[in-house]
Amino acid sequence: MDERARMKRMASLRHGLLGMLTEVAFAGGLIGVAFLISWLFFAGR
Amino acid sequence: MKKLCAVLTIVVLAVLIVAPVSASVVQPPLLSTTELVENSYKWDGKTVSFKGEVLQDLMVRKDGTWMNLSDGNNTAMGVFVSKDVAMPVISHVEDYRTVGDVVLITGVFHRVCVQHEGETDIHAVSVTVLTLGSTKANPIHLDRVVWFAVLAGLLGLVMWLYYRKPARGTER
């Protein structure tokens, strides 16, 4: 039971960390696309 | 008589010539944050004077120092002092127990500074400490100590009533 509980905990920690990274990456991506838009507005001027 | 007239004429002419010259070394206009922000287009790129109390964090960066100067109720302006401008020693910065040095700067106001990615700022060319800072009083009000004692006492009573085991376990 101890081993299983430990593995479950490791899995949940891994999911949590990957989850946080996914979210941060998404936010970063959105910011990047926005920068692209402002760059395009100036390039197109 | 003729000599007197000649001397007078020279003096008047001298004054008329010197006066505008000295006017050009007069201080650039002393403006407030409100004035600069409301009329940002008018003052953009102009040399202005600004006076304010140095707020808590003097941020020394690679290419210069940022100061935030407070010049009124909820108004403050960011001032950038580049490395090649002489920066006096700022002995007091604002915090709860200190009144910060009041500093007078002259510099170029930018509506949207290109160097700082669109920031509204002033790039200082001269910085002088006008008034040294001092310790703030922040006195302790004795009546508040009394209030605290009274409230704490009442609180103690109520908490005792709340947490004690009821004598006969009566709870409706």
Add this chain to the structure above:
Amino acid sequence: MIRRVWREDFRIIGYYTGLVTIGVGLLMLIPMTTSLVFREWASALDFAVSVALTLLVGYTLALVCRTKSTPGLTHAMVIAAGSWLVAMVLSGVPYVLSGHSESFLDACFDTMSGYTTTGMFLLQDLDHISQGLNMWRHLLTYVGGQGIVVLALTFLIGSTGGAFKIMVGEGKEEKLEPNVRHIAVLIWRISLIYLGVGTVVLGLIAMANGIKPYLAFFHGAYIFMSAWSTGGFAPYSQNMLYYHSSTMEIASMVFFILGSFNFALHYAVWSGNRREILRNVEIVSFTITVLTTFSLVCLALMQRGVYPNAVALFRRGFFQLISGHTTTGQSNIYARTFVREWGPLGMLATTIAMAIGASAASTGGGFKGLRMGIIVKGIATDIRKLLSPERAVVTGHYHHLHDNTLTDSVVKSAAVIVVLYVLIYVVGAIVGMAYGYPMADALFESVSAGSNTGLSCGVTQASMPTLLKIVYMLEMWMGRLEFLSVFTLFGFIATSFRSMRVRKAAV
């Protein structure tokens, strides 16, 4: 048939309100400790008095109304709205004692703004307040944001309103625990982890930017709490301009974008369902509306030649817009700069972004992305129905954690709340205009209050008309609680008067 109000109802409401009040009192120990750490003795005393007063009120309520009954849904709603008001008033005491509020009403405006994670403030001379008071302001938004999420998710479990079957795991893969306490713990865990990460990251950035280490982490904590809760407070009157740092702004942006997400989404993504972030209707809606309103902002700013290059356009334009859309309210331009330089189109695009707002069950405000997605898909489905042969069965779907059917009742619930938001935005704008403020300004500020954004165009001042202050406070309150709690509270009060009259007649 609205049921009668009995004495036991008052006891339940009083008791739980008392418990919440005790919580608020204990919370005040944090700013008190902060002031002690910074040797701000007078400020520490002010907080000590406030702690004693708040705990006294809380314990007295709990003692007098002590009951073993469990609250029903109605009770919970009344407790939510009511304890909000009690917390608002008691939390204002430190403000008044500090001398930085012109009146008690102004102090309540600030605490209402804090708890609802709005971010407008009437505090005088913000640049000279104590660290303790700054800690209190930012803590209010963090706790307010968390509290409302817990509340929202609690109600959403029990609600049968079609639009909100977020937590119903009828035979689906997600192991969503229906237990309220468990959900609350999960939310707090995610928020506390981000609080730790955020404070460290922002603190390090502050240090790299020249702020002394022992202060840097306080700045980190303040800015994180302000961002994550989509509150928008900052320790100085210049808001994000104080830091003169693009890194600080980008980090804050990341945190307030994430803070604007639905907590059920956080839970899903943190439990292994990472694909959800791309499929979720709220995220899709948010991405579309953010990029669209930002393009409008760019159009406006380019047309007026406000910024000299793409970097400046992005740094000032996008920060303001995304701060508005997530209903955060942090800003890296002066309020008056925004009004005067961005112009009507820029202001309107930002107003629309604020009105739409963040995700449901998050710290953000506005219509919410979920409703936008539902309404747009509802319209699309109706159009499809019209274009299809009469005997064809057309059903719409939307993906939120799992695929959901777009029923008429779901669309209706979404539309009703959107109408209510529009109503408070417009009423607030009308009151502003009645006092002489220009339409763009009055509308902007009203939407900012009602969507709990907190960006200001200069209307919010201690000198503004008292009625307008009260109107904005009501907007903030109703917008945050999404009307239901507030209506239930008023309904409860009205019903209790009626019940008292009936009981008096019966005696």
